[in-house]
Amino acid sequence: MIQALNDAMDVMMARDPRVLVFGEDVGFFGGVFRVTDGLQARHGRHRCFDTPIAEGGIVATAIGMAAYGLRPVPEIQFADYILPAYDQLVSEAARLRYRSGGEFEAAITVRSPYGGGIFGGQTHSQSPEAIFAHITGLKTVIPSNPHDAKGLLIAAVEDDDPVIFLEPKRLYNGPFDGHGDGPLKTWAGHTRAEVPSGYYTVPLGKADVVRPGGDLTILAYGTMVHVALAAVKASGCDGEVIDLRSIVPLDIDSISASVERTGRCLIVHEASRFSGFGAELAALVQERCFYSLERPVMRVCGWDTPYPHAFEWDYFPSPQRVGTAITRLLARD
Amino acid sequence: MSGIGLHVPEPGARPGDEPDFSHIVVQPAGSVDCPPHDADEHELRHLAFDLIRVLDDDDHARGGWNPRLDPDVLRAGLEAMLLTRAFDDRLFRLHRQGKTSFYMKSTGEEACAVAPSLALRRDDMAFPTYRVAGWLHARGYPLERMVNQIFSNAEDPLRGRQLPILYSARDYGFYSLSGNVGSRFGHAVGWAMAAAYSGRDQIALGYIGEGTTAEGDFHEALTFASVYRAPAILCVTNNQWAISSFSGIANGTAQSFAAKAIGYGLPGLRVDGNDFLAVWSVIDWAARRARAGLGATLIEFFTYRAAGHSTSDDPTRYRPASEAAHWPLGDPVERLSGHLTAIGEWDEAREETLKAELAARVAAAVAVAEKVGTLGKSKPPLREMFLGVFKEPDWRLTEQMRELGLEEHD
Numbered sequence A: 001m002i003q004a005l006n007d008a009m010d011v012m013m014a015r016d017p018r019v020l021v022f023g024e025d026v027g028f029f030g031g032v033f034r035v036t037d038g039l040q041a042r043h044g045r046h047r048c049f050d051t052p053i054a055e056g057g058i059v060a061t062a063i064g065m066a067a068y069g070l071r072p073v074p075e076i077q078f079a080d081y082i083l084p085a086y087d088q089l090v091s092e093a094a095r096l097r098y099r100s101g102g103e104f105e106a107a108i109t110v111r112s113p114y115g116g117g118i119f120g121g122q123t124h125s126q127s128p129e130a131i132f133a134h135i136t137g138l139k140t141v142i143p144s145n146p147h148d149a150k151g152l153l154i155a156a157v158e159d160d161d162p163v164i165f166l167e168p169k170r171l172y173n174g175p176f177d178g179h180g181d182g183p184l185k186t187w188a189g190h191t192r193a194e195v196p197s198g199y200y201t202v203p204l205g206k207a208d209v210v211r212p213g214g215d216l217t218i219l220a221y222g223t224m225v226h227v228a229l230a231a232v233k234a235s236g237c238d239g240e241v242i243d244l245r246s247i248v249p250l251d252i253d254s255i256s257a258s259v260e261r262t263g264r265c266l267i268v269h270e271a272s273r274f275s276g277f278g279a280e281l282a283a284l285v286q287e288r289c290f291y292s293l294e295r296p297v298m299r300v301c302g303w304d305t306p307y308p309h310a311f312e313w314d315y316f317p318s319p320q321r322v323g324t325a326i327t328r329l330l331a332r333d
Numbered sequence B: 001m002s003g004i005g006l007h008v009p010e011p012g013a014r015p016g017d018e019p020d021f022s023h024i025v026v027q028p029a030g031s032v033d034c035p036p037h038d039a040d041e042h043e044l045r046h047l048a049f050d051l052i053r054v055l056d057d058d059d060h061a062r063g064g065w066n067p068r069l070d071p072d073v074l075r076a077g078l079e080a081m082l083l084t085r086a087f088d089d090r091l092f093r094l095h096r097q098g099k100t101s102f103y104m105k106s107t108g109e110e111a112c113a114v115a116p117s118l119a120l121r122r123d124d125m126a127f128p129t130y131r132v133a134g135w136l137h138a139r140g141y142p143l144e145r146m147v148n149q150i151f152s153n154a155e156d157p158l159r160g161r162q163l164p165i166l167y168s169a170r171d172y173g174f175y176s177l178s179g180n181v182g183s184r185f186g187h188a189v190g191w192a193m194a195a196a197y198s199g200r201d202q203i204a205l206g207y208i209g210e211g212t213t214a215e216g217d218f219h220e221a222l223t224f225a226s227v228y229r230a231p232a233i234l235c236v237t238n239n240q241w242a243i244s245s246f247s248g249i250a251n252g253t254a255q256s257f258a259a260k261a262i263g264y265g266l267p268g269l270r271v272d273g274n275d276f277l278a279v280w281s282v283i284d285w286a287a288r289r290a291r292a293g294l295g296a297t298l299i300e301f302f303t304y305r306a307a308g309h310s311t312s313d314d315p316t317r318y319r320p321a322s323e324a325a326h327w328p329l330g331d332p333v334e335r336l337s338g339h340l341t342a343i344g345e346w347d348e349a350r351e352e353t354l355k356a357e358l359a360a361r362v363a364a365a366v367a368v369a370e371k372v373g374t375l376g377k378s379k380p381p382l383r384e385m386f387l388g389v390f391k392e393p394d395w396r397l398t399e400q401m402r403e404l405g406l407e408e409h410d
């Protein structure tokens, strides 16, 4: 997935001189996760460079560049460290077009590794998507595999709205089904690891039915897509797993169509539960599919605690927990 | 370079180049004057551009900044620095053996942690970065408690909730660490304001890396410190590198981080951070100034990060492998040891004995902690995940504990 993301930026930098890539350790070093490796060497120091450690400054200057007409693609080293930039994203990027009557806009794509499963403790594991989804004017994209990662990132860079592009860091080097004690897998041989060369897009706002099924609908994104698939497999049920790919814009039609068919809906995310994005999904499903629902909508999420180092696998939603929810949703009473 | 174009600075040397520290002016030890601690700020401005040094190339202490410390204090400092190094080396290796998830060393910067820890009072408070574990070593924090924290095991004082080395040790004057850089710099100022408000002469010492001075936290803290004349010592550890970014990415062409004080109306002292005596002396000077009600001082420890950023880092990818060996200000441990030897208070045999003893102490502490368990082999009771979020868990947490088969009060 690292290579796919790198490729997306490489393609866009070659196509469009307005695309700049910058962030902490992003230039010469190529990023602490190596996602920008080689971009400085290929496209020049003035197009891919290191920034001061100042997330608010990174996003503020990105907005200023976008106002001028460039297409900045800043990186925030960990999504946990995006909060100093939150004011810039919420009060500025999200509203620039609206408040200026369309005179200015903030076509920025803020990339950031997020999520757990790496023993990163409280400040290298969090999933902050809900605090962006809540802000109207921001788009929030979360790929779950290399193919989508490249196509979505290119689409995000071309998008005229500010996009928060969250990269599940546990998926950087391979798929992960939530078995923390299992062997490390690479992307080699995975169906969605084949990345076409050159330019292509995966449109924002189009969910992907990664496993069709009739028993129940599981809504997931990022690493949890793989966990959900593993749980469905282990349960032996015919569950439908939908990878949302972007939570704003949200592919509500695919969600409704699926739940209307299955009558059962389970939402899985790593972020803590209360006011998590699952709450919005549950409300939408209830509003739109109430008469099709056979069971209450269920959620499997991180607990309502900070991300705890020692309890990585107690916190991280496991295939077992997803499986228990599946059993409850499918139980006859 | 002139002309129009986006300027992006680069360090003097990258891998494959000869290390280049030619831009660093090393003033002779003892050459910088030591004004009284109650001098007016405007009379101190040159100190932000000088480099305060006490130990000279022949290991003698020179000039007005010589703190004239008792040899016992110097030996205590040397021991704490050697312990810091022995602990770092051992724990770094344990990470490589898969016994924990993460570790960070402070090799080359030990004096910046140890000297302030010994120079300040027990009722003062440090607001540390992740690179000042020497503060704890200097105050005798139990080694096995540190290793238990690093292993997140059943005896971890932080109950498995925090990343390795992000200690908290209130009784040792060591404020809780977080993975976010910079966000506690303002806490130091607030703590100092609270001490002043309470009519007590305690002071706060804040640490921040030079890379992190770019964050708003740094500038906000200096503003508050200046406005409220907070009894704080605010320290920038300029170890030249912020992961792969050289100091110019934080400071542009400005050479001094101490000079940032001037704009805020605070004294700024730039000091050789590898010189134990000089570090002690500026801390003592700033502490006397703060305790006299004269407010905060900004100190730049000019030093070098001799090891990688963390266990996740490989510095040979972005700087010459031999750069540390070319650092013009030497090594803090060797320099203090050399000084003690020069004044007839130390010798090689004693140092070898001490090193062996410290290695044994670290090994013993590791053995105790390993018996409890390394990461994943032992952990605190699961309910610890839910405790401490709120003072009393609310219904959400109670329900979630029950879902995991835990009782709130078992």
Ligand SMILES: Cc1ncc(C[n+]2csc(CCOP(=O)(O)OP(=O)(O)O)c2C)c(N)n1
Pocket (backbone or CB within 6 Å): A024, A053, A077, A081, A084, B129, B131, B179, B180, B181, B182, B208, B209, B210, B211, B212, B213, B237, B239, B241, B242, B243, B305, B309
């Ligand atoms: C708010 C925030 N942004 C980014 C990071 C990632 N990060 C961790 S350490 C570091 C470099 C800090 O450099 P410096 O302040 O010079 O301290 P040093 O590591 O050199 O001691 C960075 C960018 C972080 N931990 N917190």
